[in-house]
Amino acid sequence: MTDLRGYRFVSTKRRAREHRRFVVGEGRFAGDINLPGTLHVALVASDLPAGRILDIDTRQALAMPGVRCVLTGADLAAATDPLMIGVDAPKVRRYPLAAGVTRYCGEWIAAIVAGTRAQAEDARDLVRVSYEALPFVLDAEAAYQQGSPPVHADHGSNVLLDKSFVWGEVVDDFATAKHRLSYRVRWGRSSTVPIETFQVTASWDPWREILDVWASIQMPKFQDQIARALRIRQNDVRVHYDVDVGGSYGVKRGIKHTVLVSFLSRQLGVPVQLIEDRLENMRAGDMHGPERIFDVELAYDQDGLICSMQMRALDNVGAYAGRSPFQLGKPVGAIVGPYRIRSVAYQAIAVTTNKSPQEAVRGFGQAPTNYAIETGIDKVAAALGLDRLTVRRRNFIRKAEFPYLIPSGTRYDSGDYHTVVDKALAHVDYEALMAERDRLRTQGLRAGVGLASCLEPGGGNSAFEPLLNPKNDTTTWMDSCRIAVDALGSVSATMHTLSAGQGHETLLATVIGEVLEIDPDSIRVVRPDSIASLPSNSPVGSRMAVMLGGAGFYAATKLKQRLIDIAAHDLGVDPSRVVYTAGGVHDPLSGEERSFAQLVHIAHRNFHRLPPGFEPGLNVTHVMQVPTGGHLPTADGRVQMYPVHAFEFHIVLLAIDPELGKPEIRRYVVGHDCGTIINPDIVRGMTLGGIAHGIGAALMEEFVYDDEGQMVAQTFMDYLLPSTHEVPQIEIVHHCTPSPFTVFGQKGSGESGYLGAAAAISSAVNDATGPLGITFDALPIRMATIADAVAAAQKR
């Protein structure tokens, strides 16, 4: 780890270099790709939550102007392999279009290809599908029961995953604990809902035999999955990473979309584009988040010290698997939150239902789990009549205890939770805040203060894969960087994935500039296509500060060493004797030096002056393994999940209108410790945006289904996103506890706002309505829910 002090560029305010293109409308999104002769796709969607497809009558559609073809699920399934799924359930097959059976309302049944999107949509409305309705199941508890209608008949049940872990002496701890309490909480079905829907253009070149793909993706091993499904080599697929992604926060996986348009392009020999409309995106875009029921039992003593926890998490993953069941696995790496809970029993269940499939959402399952844990802390405090803060402080892991091994096998890297909390409380003036709450109450408002801690695992590994799938033995989740110094001495670096607003080009330039001691603004960052790229696992799991930043750091360090070696050789001295400064190297003893320009000249022109065995030029690469990674889980299911763990503490003051039930956030303060911050504005933006997203999940957003399996929140008028009116001014109080496992001490920071906000807001609402005897134990807590509950309580 580098010394915290004395950074030139790291931790200083630097503009994100990406911004200039966006503020003038010159971003290059996948929907902006406009190849000559492109055809467009519209999709026929299932009307039923479950049905056998008897007939698809395409005659009228095919006769419409501009229509080139109609592809049905059966034809596509015959020519492609099923899409990959994460868990070991080979009979749960998925293709981009339903083949034979449809499993949720909105599922794509057929694709119309036409000259324009409007023509394709016109024809789509003329496709007639005949179904035989099949029994369906929407509720996770019902789906878990034996005898429920299986979504995938061949699989035999709706259970995709049902795995129990016991870490530590749970039975003994519960037997000897003075108190125990149990509770159930539900996390509603919502998602990140980026403003850009999923968009993809694919173009098969039959003469070069290569498939070019421009897509708004955030997906590890994307081209690998496309190639497998299409039964072509991976180097037949060229994914263009120089595409801007209009928001993702986890969900932009796009496998089925891309396989579909790629297949069509190969069939038709022209580029094919698919741009989801908002309804397609929300109903069938494979982008819903977890819908999870937690049953939790805590064992604790009279001081509120929690010694053991039993948690059952039942997740409704919808009609197909994807990577979604893994979202029950990542929380294993922070299953005790920031607390010294010494034993845990955890049952993770994922069931299929006839709802839209679930995909990765910000935090990859950690936000619901955090909500479940934090709700429990409030309940322990209430049961003992203790202050919620006191209970948290007593249970926090102490600063001196890091690295701290939690029962499920992850060693938390570092933290100072008490100090972060103290700083946030001092900033907010906690006593004054509580007084303000009480003052609001005297004014007739239902005011509450909410508290929530949260841990953000970062550095994104995939140890949950082997943990939940015995056939998966993945122990690396690498990322990479290549740096080249050209013959004129300018420095260029590569990254090998797409970005969705995280400022990765700025991150990489900053890190390389720091190591080489050159102006980051002079460093060009480019993104080669997937064939020309080094390995990457995409910006998932709050990993890029650690993994791309780390890869850039190590590559730059190699480059620096090359410059030192070349200079020392040319000066005829030992490399240990020379000093590197901003690209140049000098020998303090002799006073002789080689400037950066001279070293570049030697590397590019003077082979005769290079050290023996050196390659000419100045090119370095680094492929980085995840710090602390590389191990398979133990037999009892313990594994180091992620390498680094940021900590946040959220404090919310909220006031509810007594008549309307409308909650208004009056104050929002978050204590935040993600170790060394590389770019302060970017980290602040992530935190603020995450909190806004958490406000939505807590109070507004839900993909509601009716009893017939129809999704009723189909537009932005039914599925409500927070606007400027709902997101307050948010104050962030920083603290820095560097990680010992990363190059600058940095940790991940893309998720913490979201991971803590929903728990904190729920805590505030419950504090506000507690005096009425009302407890809300399910998210979202929508305005109407509050108003109804308050009205009912007043009638009692």
Place this chain on the structure above:
Amino acid sequence: MQVSLQVNRESWHLDIEPRQTLLDCLRNVIGLRGTHAGCEHGVCGACTVLLDGTPARSCLILAVQSDGYEILTIEGIAPSPGQLSVLQDAFCETHGLQCGFCTPGMILAGHALLARTSSPTRSEIVEALSGNLCRCTGYVQIIEAIELAAQRLRGANTSPGEARR
């Protein structure tokens, strides 16, 4: 159907389908792809353009209805290639964006606000942007961008419109 559209001070004489939205016309016929389709039902504001200086949802207005208006899109805001307007520069300075997808709409909404008032209050900014959804930022740094731009424009004693010329 024949229409004449004034887009970013340029005239376009087009023969288009009456049902085509201004959004689709700008993107697919005129080729200005900085105007983005977010929801296509008039809620998210990603497709915001200015019609005679007033923010409008280009997904809800037909191209043929736009005949006769001065249409300003994000491509018409920067004073010259490589030079940002004061407001665009303020967005860069305060980190008022992340993925950039809603940004053109935000900038046009902010541009219209600053043309109307040189000293907007925070609640006026909140109100002016309340029809533009952003999923990345939580709005805080966007509001800061508009406050910063207003401050700089007041200091420069020039309107956003004048700054363009």
